[in-house]
Amino acid sequence: MQGMLNEQTSIYLQIAQLMENDILKGVYQEEEQVPSTNELARMFRINPATAAKGVNLLVDEDILYKKRGIGMFVATGAVERIRQKRKGAFYENFVKTLVSEAKSLAIGNQELLEMIQKAQQE
Amino acid sequence: MEKTLQAKALTKVYNKNKKALDGVDVVFRPGCIYGLIGRNGAGKTTLLSCLTAQANPTQGEITYGGEKVWENAAVLGEICFAREMSPILFMGPNTYKVKDYLRAARMYYPHWDEAYAKRLVEQFGLEPKKRINALSKGMLSMLTIVLAMASMAPITILDEPVAGLDVVAREQFYKLLLEDYENTQRTFIVSTHILEEAATIFEEVVLLDKGKILEQGNTEELVSQFHYVSGKKEDVEQAVEGMKVLSQETMGKTKGVVVRCGAEQLEILQQNTTVDISPMNLQKVFIALTTSNCKEA
Amino acid sequence: MKGTVRFAIWWLKKQLLATLGILLAYFVITKVLFSTSVSTSNVFLQNFGNIIAGAVAFLLPWTWFLEGKHLAFSMGATRKGFFLVGQMHKLPAVLISLMFLLLAGQRGLPVVSGAVSAFAAACMSECMGIWSCRMGRKGLILFTIMAGLFGGLGALGSMGVFQDIGFVLQWIQNPLLPWGSLLLSAVLLAVSWQMFRKMDV
Structure with a gap:
């Protein structure tokens, strides 16, 4: 599991992202329990405080919540919340990069749109 | 306790x-x-x-x-x-x-x-x-x-x-x-x-x-303050002007420097599209900090 | 200090077991080499006891500071506790000296002299041990040479090799000997503690 972490962003952010990915993919359903901070720390071979930071980030965003004495659970509506959040970042992280890369390769607007349509059909 | x-x-x-x-x-x-x-x-x-x-x-x-x-x-x-x-x-x-x-x-x-x-x-x-x-x-x-x-x-x-x-x-x-x-x-x-x-x-x-x-x-928090900025020599020097530079290396026309800066300066830096900004890890930060000292001495 | 006491008892047991082997060999050598130069078994006993006491007085306090210290301090001993508890490692020398003197039929002053001298010798050994620690390898080499000379000469002297056996017997009858030994012990203890209390371990 350790191998899933890279050095591009802070570990706690990566933990949060990986958990969000799993929730989006349906690995964890809403109201289902997710791994505890300690389990995460063990899985990724990181300090529990770092894992906790990532988890707390998701708690602050109402994606996870804590059931006293039991553990962390996926909040109702978490999937939608994640989607909304990522939609906002989608433009910055993916679209802008796509456009600037196309520009540096001298791919015209029409050609780019055709490429997008082709990918959508696959 | x-x-x-x-x-x-x-x-x-x-x-x-x-x-x-x-x-x-x-x-x-x-x-x-x-x-x-x-x-x-x-x-x-x-x-x-x-x-x-x-x-x-x-x-x-x-x-x-x-x-x-x-x-x-x-x-x-x-x-x-x-x-x-x-x-x-x-x-x-x-x-x-x-x-x-x-x-x-x-x-x-x-x-x-x-x-x-x-x-x-x-x-x-x-x-x-x-x-x-x-x-x-x-x-x-x-x-x-x-x-x-x-x-x-x-x-x-x-x-x-x-x-x-x-x-x-x-x-x-x-x-x-x-x-x-x-x-x-x-x-x-x-x-x-x-x-x-x-x-x-x-x-x-x-x-x-x-x-x-x-x-x-x-x-x-410590490691996130350090960044590696690379690109064409002039672009890099312009981008990091006024920032705390810890170490630098030049290879032909390109240059790479390690800078230390807060979130605000980082944002400004990131808006500069002529240079590449990479994050550092603890080892790289440590090396930059200790070899930087050597230079000053 | 409880930890150091338990440690010291355990350490002493280990050391005595190891020392026994050396002493047994020593016994055999002296019995074989020198039994012809002594006329009575009492004298032999007394001299032999002197040698064993001397060896134990030399070995235990010295190695306590050079070897025991390593283990004890890596586990969190205090200097005061280590020094205080270390005083018990002088007891074996005193007891051995007493035992052999009594076995040899001595009573009164000679017994006291012997016991106190054994204690003084142990204090000397402790002082040298601490001094070696402070001086490092140089101190260790110097001390080993001095201890070898000191101990070797003393042992040979006790066996009457260099002088008349009577000299040794007279010497132990001297009332100044126990007082001198006590004074020497006090001075050595003070010096040793001063050297040890602020030392890096």
Whole structure:
């Protein structure tokens, strides 16, 4: 599991992202329990405080919540919340990069749109 | 119950002119895993020796929970300093046996867990009757680790515990450390100069160089302040103007520099599309900080 | 200090077991080499006891500081505790000296002299041990040479090799000897503690 972490962003952010990915993919359903901070720390071979930071980030965003004495659970509506959040970042992280890369390769607007349509059909 | 181990203005001078530690101020709060990072000869072992009253500070004060550490048996029982084992003692080869160390530890550490010690000895394949001077480097490291873990001391210090271990054994150690921390929540101070693989274990780091503290604080917060900026020489120089540059390297027309900056400056930097900005890791940050000093000197 | 006491008892047991082997060899050598130069078994006993006491007085306090210290301090001993508890390692020398003197039929002053001298010798050994620690390898070599000369000459002297056996017997009857030894012990203890209390271990 350790191998899933890279050095591009802070570990706690990566933990949060990986958990969000799993929730989006349906690995964890809403109201289902997710791994505890300690389990995460063990899985990724990181300090529990770092894992906790990532988890707390998701708690602050109402994606996870804590059931006293039991553990962390996926909040109702978490999937939608994640989607909304990522939609906002989608433009910055993916679209802008796509456009600037196309520009540096001298791919015209029409050609780019055709490429997008082709990918959508696959 | 929660006590802090602290050094104030700690200076240690050997032989009238060698300053091993120079005005060190450091705080170790309870329940945290610390990495004490430094090059060989930086003063890590000297610092740890002073913290545990095994070396007498020339100046400064060491306290645990507000009480002085020096000659304080009650306090010393709460701190375990597991040093690197040497096959040579003052008088010649170290003919103590593995079981001698375990026995002595049991007598001194009030929280010693004998069952845990036995389990680890078996797990590591240590032979209790073997003499220290007959142990391999790996076994010496493992004995250090057993003593540290089984001590169950609220502050457990390991001096270069992975020095003699191969990569697989090192991974086993990090796992063991995290597992123990999960159960005990005790303070660990691990001194090492092998950084890359250990960085994710340390919640906080203390960087020591030439007897002085370079940095101390949350690992992630520290590392996130440093960035590697690269691209065409002129573009880079323009982009980092006014920023704190730690090191730079030039290759033909391209240049790469390590800068340190806060969130605001980073945003400005990121808007500059002519240069590439890469994050750093703890090892790279440490190298930049220590070699930067060399340049200034 | 509880830890140091337990440690010291355990350490003493280990050391005595090791020392026994050396002493047995010593016994055989002296019995074989020198039994012809002594006329009565009492004298032999007394001299032999002197040698064993001397050897134990030399070995235990010295090695306590050079070897025992390593283990004890790596586990969190205090200097005061270590020094105080270390005084018990002088007892074996005193007891051995007493035992052999009594076995040899001595009573009164000679017994006291012998016991106190054994204690003084142990204090000397302790002082040298600490001094060696401070001086490092140089101190160790110097001390080993001195101890070898000291001990060797003393042993040979006791066996009457260099001088009349009577000299030794007279010497032990001297009332100044116990007082001198006590004074020497006090001075050595003070010096040793001063050297040790602020030392890096």
